[in-house]
Amino acid sequence: xxxxxxxxxxxxxxxxxxxxxxxxxxxxxxxxxxxxxxxxxxxxxxxxxxxxxxxxxxxxxxxxxxxxxxxxxxxxxxxxxxxxxxxxxxxxxxxxxxxxxxxxxxxxxxxxxxxxxxxxxxxxxxxxxxxxxxxxxxxxxxxxxxxxxxxxxxxxxxxxxxxxxxxxxxxxxxxxxxxxxxxxxxxxxxxxxxxxxxxxxxxxxxxxxxxxxxxxxxxxxxxxxxxxxxxxxxxxxxxxxxxxxxxxxxxxxxxxxxxxxxxxxxxxxxxxxxxxxxxxxxxxxxxxxxxxxxxxxxxxxxxxxxxxxxxxxxxxxxxxxxxxxxxxxxxxxxxxxxxxxxxxxxxxxxxxxxxxxxxxxxxxxxxxxxxxxxxxxxxxxxxxxxxxxxxxxxxxxxxxxxxxxxxxxxxxxxxxxxxxxxxxxxxxxxxxxxxxxxxxxxxxxxxxxxxxxxxxxxxxxxxxxxxxxxxxxxxxxxxxxxxxxxxxxxxxxxxxxxxxxxxxxxxxxxxxxxxxxxxxxxxxxxxxxxxxxxxxxxxxxxxxxxxxxxxxxxxxxxxxxxxxxxxxxx
Numbered sequence: 001x002x003x004x005x006x007x008x009x010x011x012x013x014x015x016x017x018x019x020x021x022x023x024x025x026x027x028x029x030x031x032x033x034x035x036x037x038x039x040x041x042x043x044x045x046x047x048x049x050x051x052x053x054x055x056x057x058x059x060x061x062x063x064x065x066x067x068x069x070x071x072x073x074x075x076x077x078x079x080x081x082x083x084x085x086x087x088x089x090x091x092x093x094x095x096x097x098x099x100x101x102x103x104x105x106x107x108x109x110x111x112x113x114x115x116x117x118x119x120x121x122x123x124x125x126x127x128x129x130x131x132x133x134x135x136x137x138x139x140x141x142x143x144x145x146x147x148x149x150x151x152x153x154x155x156x157x158x159x160x161x162x163x164x165x166x167x168x169x170x171x172x173x174x175x176x177x178x179x180x181x182x183x184x185x186x187x188x189x190x191x192x193x194x195x196x197x198x199x200x201x202x203x204x205x206x207x208x209x210x211x212x213x214x215x216x217x218x219x220x221x222x223x224x225x226x227x228x229x230x231x232x233x234x235x236x237x238x239x240x241x242x243x244x245x246x247x248x249x250x251x252x253x254x255x256x257x258x259x260x261x262x263x264x265x266x267x268x269x270x271x272x273x274x275x276x277x278x279x280x281x282x283x284x285x286x287x288x289x290x291x292x293x294x295x296x297x298x299x300x301x302x303x304x305x306x307x308x309x310x311x312x313x314x315x316x317x318x319x320x321x322x323x324x325x326x327x328x329x330x331x332x333x334x335x336x337x338x339x340x341x342x343x344x345x346x347x348x349x350x351x352x353x354x355x356x357x358x359x360x361x362x363x364x365x366x367x368x369x370x371x372x373x374x375x376x377x378x379x380x381x382x383x384x385x386x387x388x389x390x391x392x393x394x395x396x397x398x399x400x401x402x403x404x405x406x407x408x409x410x411x412x413x414x415x416x417x418x419x420x421x422x423x424x425x426x427x428x429x430x431x432x433x434x435x436x437x438x439x440x441x442x443x444x445x446x447x448x449x450x451x452x453x454x455x456x457x458x459x460x461x462x463x464x465x466x467x468x469x470x471x472x473x474x475x476x477x478x479x480x481x482x483x484x485x486x487x488x489x490x491x492x493x494x495x496x497x498x499x500x501x502x503x504x505x506x507x508x509x510x511x512x513x514x515x516x517x518x519x520x521x522x523x524x525x526x527x528x529x530x531x532x533x534x535x536x537x538x539x540x541x542x543x544x545x546x547x548x549x550x551x552x553x554x555x556x557x558x559x560x561x562x563x564x565x566x567x568x569x570x
Contacts, residue, residue, distance in 0.1 A: 004122055005029045005046050009039040009065065010054040010083070015107075019052055022111040023118055036065030043075055049125035050102075050118055055084040066099040079121045081105060081114075220247050252549060258389070270531045271314040271400055275425060278343060278350060279308035281315050285322035286341070292330050293339065300326075303342040309350040312425045313401055321397050324390040325354040325418050332416070333358030349403075350424055355417040361409035369407050370395040398422070446559060449485055451475045451507070452496035452525065457548075461494060461525075464552055470559060478502040482510055490520060492559065497526035497537070505540040512541035523558060525550065 006028050008019045013034075020030045031046065033039040037060060039051070051069065055062035062082055069075045080099075085107040102121065105114055223244035230236035282304055293300050311318070322341075329339045333356045340355040361369060370391050391407075398405045403422035409415065448470050452458035455476055462472045473488060475481050478499045485493065493511070497504035504524055511517040521544075524537040529547035537545040544558060 003027065003029045004049040004125055005031055006118065006122070007031050007033060007039060007042060007048040007051045009033045009036065009051060009057075009062075011035060011057045012054075015054065015083075018109070019114075022109065022114055026115065026119055026122065028122060036060030036062070036068070039065055040068060043069060043072075043078075048078060050121040051078060051080045052114075052118070053080050053082055055082050063095060063099060066101060070099060079124075081117060081121075083107065083109070217247075217251075220244050220251075223247075248549075271317060272531065273312050273314050275310060276313055276315045276318070277308050277310050278352070279304050281311075281313070281318045282308075282322060282341065282343065282352070284315070284319040285326060288319070288323045289326040289330065292327060296330055296333070297336045298330055298333060299338050301338065301340045303340070305343060305345070308343065309345060310425045311350070311401075311422055313422070317397050318401065318422075321394050321420065322352065322354065324394050325420070328390055328418075329354055329356035329358065329416075332356065345424070346421070348424055349421045352420040352422070353417060354420075355415065357415040360412045360414045361407060361416050362412050366407050366409060370405070394418075394420075445469050445471065446491035447471050447473075447488060448559070449473050449475065449481065449488070449490045449493045451478060451481050451493065451499070451504075453477070453499045454496065457496070461555075464555070465559070468556055468559065478504075478507050481507060482514065485511065485520070486514065486516060489516060492521040492523065494523045494525055495542075497524050497528070505536060508537075508541040521558070521561075 006023060006026075008016050008030060010016050010019070011034050016032050016034070020032075023030060028049070031042060031048070033042055036057060039053070042048075043051075053062045053065060057065075060068075066080050066082075069078060069080065079102040082101050082104045083106075084104060103117055105117070223240040226240035227237055230240065282302075286300070286302065290300075326339065326341065333339065338357050340353070342353045342355070344351050395405050398420055401422055403420060405421075406419045408417040408419065448465050450458050450462045450465070450472060451474075452461070453476055458474050458476060462474045465472045473484065473490070475484055478495075479501055481493075481495075495504040495507055499507075502510075504526070508522050508524070511520065511522065522542045523544045523546060524540075524542040525546055525548060526533065526537075527548050529545075534545045546554065546558075
């Protein structure tokens with residue numbers, strides 16, 4: 001076997017030269033690296049019998065480098081010898097051994113000792129390589145033997161099958177094949193028709209999506225122009241901001257609906273169930289749809305029993321169900337119409353009815369109304385808005401709660417009714433406990449650090465916090481944040497999770513390892529909002545988890561120190 005590689009890692013040229021001089025008589029290839037990062041790059045390119053690694057290096061020290069080396073499956077068995085120029089405590093040695101170190105040597109180095117240790121590891125490396133080659137050769141021979149046996153058995157079985165075949169069987173198989181061919185032709189025609197229908201729905205959905213996205217984008221663009229032109233006219237600027245805020249919420253709601261359908265389809269949406277009373281859920285749904293009902297001049301009539309039933313449900317998702325049904329009733333009822341919401345008990349179930357005197361449903365549409373991208377009225381002159389996925393979400397969310405939903409209508413122009421049936425909670429059902437949280441910072445003006453590699457996102461959040469009366473500093477590079485925060489000692493920090501170099505989870509762990517950062521309020525900003533994502537945030541040391549785009553009033557509430565960890569999901 002030829003020479004093997006030995007990696008020498010030290011930030012001092014003199015030490016690297018001394019290592020080479022000491023180990024030269026071993027006759028192996030000596031490869032230098034002047035930093036932990038350089039060592040990692042070399043390891044990705046070459047195979048090394050042993051790594052001689054200096055503990056005290058600037059930037060990435062020997063312990064961090066060893067940890068990263070042994071995290072990679074390819075190098076997890078690569079032996080490492082730590083070199084230290086300072087007295088090494090037992091705790092340091094223990095830390096090194098936990099990271100996979102084979103041994104320690106101290107400076108000044110005894111050449112004979114170092115050569116002996118490295119020589120043993122080189123020899124072990126050669127023997128391990130030889131054993132690996134033998135194992136590979138043996139595995140190859142075994143595989144070839146298995147393939148040969150399998151081929152022989154297959155050939156024997158095929159010959160036996162051919163000998164046993166007869167004309168009657170062939171004729172029978174031909175008859176079956178002809179019948180199958182007829183069925184296949186019919187199935188292909190059905191599938192082609194279904195594909196054409198799906199293609200038509202896709203085209204309609206894409207056109208609807210483009211239309212629905214342009215609707216809020218136009219006033220957003222106009223609002224920006226108004227803000228630019230309305231300098232010195234605060235009333236016009238305030239009106240423009242109000243319009244932009246409403247349209248932005250519309251955009252967010254469209255995106256949220258699309259994401260919810262995608263999550264449910266892929267089985268990724270999780271319910272956060274707790275014990276809730278139905279009247280509180282209904283009230284939340286009514287509150288969210290009241291602006292639409294009032295803008296269309298509808299009259300809402302509500303009949304909820306005084307002692308409303310209790311459910312085991314996700315209150316936000318259930319409010320979304322009834323909110324979508326009320327929105328649907330409002331959109332498909334001509335101006336000045338009526339919408340009724342009624343609740344009653346039916347045995348072990350509670351029934352919620354949302355009824356209107358709107359355009360109604362044709363008989364063929366009642367069976368399709370819960371399918372994605374289906375709308376009752378798609379004519380341009382009677383466009384109702386939306387993407388045609390609201391009722392799809394209703395059915396899927398109701399089913400996830402163990403219930404059913406049914407659409408009824410006496411026909412076109414005679415209104416429609418949607419009946420939701422849900423199981424009533426048992427008396428011994430206990431509420432779900434929230435996740436733990438740290439204590440928030442004190443109320444009032446705070447020192448806040450915003451960390452995000454997206455400069456626009458960081459700057460706009462910092463500007464909003466400044467306008468709320470807080471002192472803000474911004475960092476676009478997560479690697480510099482610990483030093484910045486240690487010098488400034490902020491009360492709060494908003495950290496983007498998806499950052500290069502160091503992600504938000506790792507940055508939170510580094511901050512929590514600092515004694516001064518134990519009481520700093522850490523808020524995660526991310527586009528991911530599943531229960532597992534929130535759990536990861538809390539395990540990393542975050543106090544709160546906000547899903548982008550976060551509402552400014554929620555951010556302001558956090559800054560006042562009045563929110564809990566389980567409530568801060570936007």
